[in-house]
Amino acid sequence: MSILAWSAIVSLAVWVWLLLGQGFFWRTDQRLPAVDDGRAPLPADGWPRVVVVVPARDEAEVLPLSLPSLLAQDYPGEAEVILVDDGSTDGTGGLAGELAERYGGLPLTVTSPGEPEPGWTGKLWALRHGIALARAREPEFLLLTDADIAHEPDSLRLLVAAARANDLDLVSQMARLRVASRWERLIVPAFVYFFAQLYPFRWINRARPRATAAAGGCVLLRTDTAVAADVPEAIRHAVIDDVSLARAVRRAGGRIWLGLAERVDSVRPYPGLGELWRMVSRSTYAQLRLNPLLLAGTVAGLVVIYLVPPVALMAGAVAGDAPAAWAGGAAWAVMAGTYLPMLRYYRQPLWLAPLLPFTALLYLLMTVDSAVQHYRGRGAAWKGRTYAGSYVSRNGE
Template sequence: MSPLAWIAIASLAVWAWLLLGQGFFWRTDQRLPAPPRPPEVWPRVVVVVPARDEAEVLPLSLPSVLAQDYPGPAEVILVDDGSTDGTGRLAEELAARQAGLPLTVVSPGEPGPGWTGKLWALRHGTALARARGPEFLLLTDADIAHEPDSLRLLVEAATGHDLDLVSQMARLRVSSAWERLIVPAFVYFFCQLYPFRWINRRRPLATAAAGGCVLLRTETAKRAGVPETIRQAVIDDVSLARAVRGVGGRIWLGLADRVDSIRPYPRLGDLWRMVSRSAYAQLRHSPLLLAGTVAGLALVYLAPPAALAAGLLSGDAPAAWAGGAAWAVMTFTYLPMLRYYRQSLALGPLLPFTALLYLLMTVDSAVQHHRGRGAAWKGRTYDRPTKSAPQRAFPDTRSND
């Protein structure tokens, strides 16, 4: 057989493994578990919202947080992280217009040495929250909108299943053509790297969280020393999950039905910056891991359609057959995510093109890092974490300020 045929067969073998041996990552059935019964006494919860220059999305997200129908004591702390667009003032105006959970707006000042902006804001917010004596903290980004029963369902899941961290991957916005092409694939890739079934096992095989919506047991956070122990993390959600797991905490992660990200990414450039700002950090700023990632993406996603096309043109039947079969399996595994996002299944065969875009974004992330721009977000640039404060860290579509 030709070298091309062997490459196509290797890709097909990888897809056979991904289909059956990677925790059934492609299934979208990991949803918030129903509790055996609601708690007899509803625990106190403080919602902490880090926000930096979020005036555009806050009118759609913050009212949904304040309107939670939680049966127990709860309040909201919004941490205005050095905003220049009046985020804090707008938050107070929104709270004054509606009845709901009480809101406190605070500002921590500029991040201290060795801190990323979001974690600096969370440090300030969680410190104030702990003074209220809550059993749980809900960490939710400023671009996340919640259905009225979201907090209640999160607490029911945590108390009913004895979980220390309950996290939901918010349903991201898919309105523009580029969002429809790229966003479902992002979540698909995340699930492939961190199969939710593996995370949610009693004996877990993977650890991750989704930073846009995290319900965290306060006592467990204290034992894990967060956010101080992950203060340099650019990819803060996975770092948080690993810190909680490190002190024996139980974690659950799934797809959200009642939690949505409303941040728009209408143009390719918007999505490109969203992914590239932290992709190289996921690879621990390692050129070797970057090379391995590029080679892996090429073999798994790009080789099948290339082998099919080249095999048909050259008469190489084994290459065409193996490439076509691998592409078919790839497309099949992507369809459940497209259904979850209510998108046309005709987008399934385009996954190799989307993977090529992600490959280029990852390479661009490395280029920007070596040009001294690092992980940049909203006017801040973060360098590689120092050895004194290791990053227990994956790229993140949620706000990393």
């Protein structure tokens, strides 16, 4: 057989293993536990106090769509919101106060921590300040949520009920990202698909977990566990802060749950390829621990897993190489089939599934660009700040 045929057979074998042996990552049924017809059961000892901490840097564009949803939570217990204005230049802090006056609801405190001290990433510096203020209120839970995340009115109630009913220390939902533009439709569902492939939710949620991760946009964290895990100080230099947070909680003996959200949405727009490219590439090389060998392995893996199948099918058909065409077509079919549940979750047309190899090629180029930007001194850049390699967590995150 030809080299192309052997490559296609290897790709097909990998896809069969991914289909059956990678925690059924492609399924989208990991949803918030302890939910009964959209209503959360009343805890036996009453609803605990919760403080919501929102780090925000130059978020005036999205804040009118997200902050009112937090203020409007119908949580039955005591709750309040702390928005940490992380050096914004667009009036984020003032706008937050105006929105609170206009909409009412939960009490809002707006505060600013000043510029980060050396060794801290901006978001974690803001969280440090917000969590310190929150702990003075002695809450049982902290809800850490990004400024672009909108919550349905019962979101907090359902999160707390899930944590209480299942004795969880960290409950994280991957917010449903915005999918409106042509590029968002092509790239966003694949972003979540690739994340789930790397961190299968079932493995994370097992009694004996085989993986650890969280989604930073929506994290309900037990305050005592945050103290035991020394969060956020223990992860102050982490660029991939959500995964680092989950690992710190796990090391402290905490129980973690991660799943897809139904009632938590990101309102941040990524209308063009450039915005999506920067969103992905700013931290991809940090995810690879700034390691050139891991980069090379990732590129080779993406080529074999995602690019070889369509190339083998088309080249094999043209050249009359039946084994290459058959194996490439079968691998491509399995690949597309595993992508269908994520497209359904995002309510996107199913004909996008065969385009996954093209999207994977874009992610490959974004990954390489992330490394290039790092070596040019512009890696992990976000809203005017650039974090060097020393800011990636040294605890293996």
